[in-house]
Amino acid sequence: MLQGLKTFLRTVEENDIDTIYQWYNDQEVNFWSSGAWPLNTLQSKDQIAVKFLDGSPDIYRYSILDENDHLIGTIGFKELNIPGRSATIYIVIGDKAYWGKGYGTDALIVFARFLFTQWNFHRLSLDTWDENIRAIKAYEKVGFKVEGRQREARYVLGNYHDAILMGLLSSEFLALHGK
Template identity: 80%
Template sequence: MLHGLKTSVRPVEEDDIDEIYQWYNDQEVNLWSTGAWPLNTLLSKEQISIKFLDGSSDGYRYSILDENKYLIGTIGFKELNIPSRSATLFVVIGNKSFWGKGYGTDALIIFARYLFTQWNFHRISLDTWDGNLRAIKAYEKVGFKIEGRLREARYVLGSYQDAILMGLLKSEFLAMHGN
């Protein structure tokens, strides 16, 4: 288990699936995590279980716990590129009572440290949509820099929004947060 100041990160367990299922089918959680309601939602518990527990899923997924070891979100990476030592991150604080309180930032810091020091990644990236200012601010606190914009690449609540691409290099992260 990885430990931060406010959060811990551990592998997803079978007991997490009911809560994760609720988040994946929550319009507000999905709006801010992907901007894609309902396109990324309306999954069955079985589909969620396969996505999070099956070793052949589309990425590596972990649970985020608060100080009391209560499940509050998920984090992980996909698009692993071994030659370039890079991957794309994703993070969701599914429990809305933990929004805007630094839990996502803390989880990203400990997870980025893990990827840079244990997996020896050189670079990690992530993306969001331009209306998700809270996420962009949290990502910048971790050290991510805006690297690009895909014009009108997301369709959010009936209108096209730009996708914001962000990246973080190992050297930048370690200079900002240490080992």
């Protein structure tokens, strides 16, 4: 288990699936995590269990817990590029009671430190959509920088939005947060 100031990260367990399924069916959680409401909700609990427990060997998923071992979100990485020592990360704080309180930022710092120091990654990438300002600010606190914009790449509630592409180098992170 990885420990931060406010969060713990561990592998996803079978007991987590009911809660994760609820988040997938929560319009507000899906709206801010991906802008994909209602598309993500078209998965059954069994499909989500396979995705999170058995999943693809190319996608790594972890649970985010608070100080009291309460499941509050998920974090992970995909698109592993071994020669480039890079990956794309994602995070969802599914428990809305924890939004805007620094839990996501703490989990991202713990996770980035793990990936940079234990996996020896050189670079992490992520993306969000242009109206997800809360997420962009959290990513910037961790050290991510906006690297680009894909024009009208996201379709959210009948409107096109730009995708914001962000990246973080190991040297930048370690200078900001240490080992």
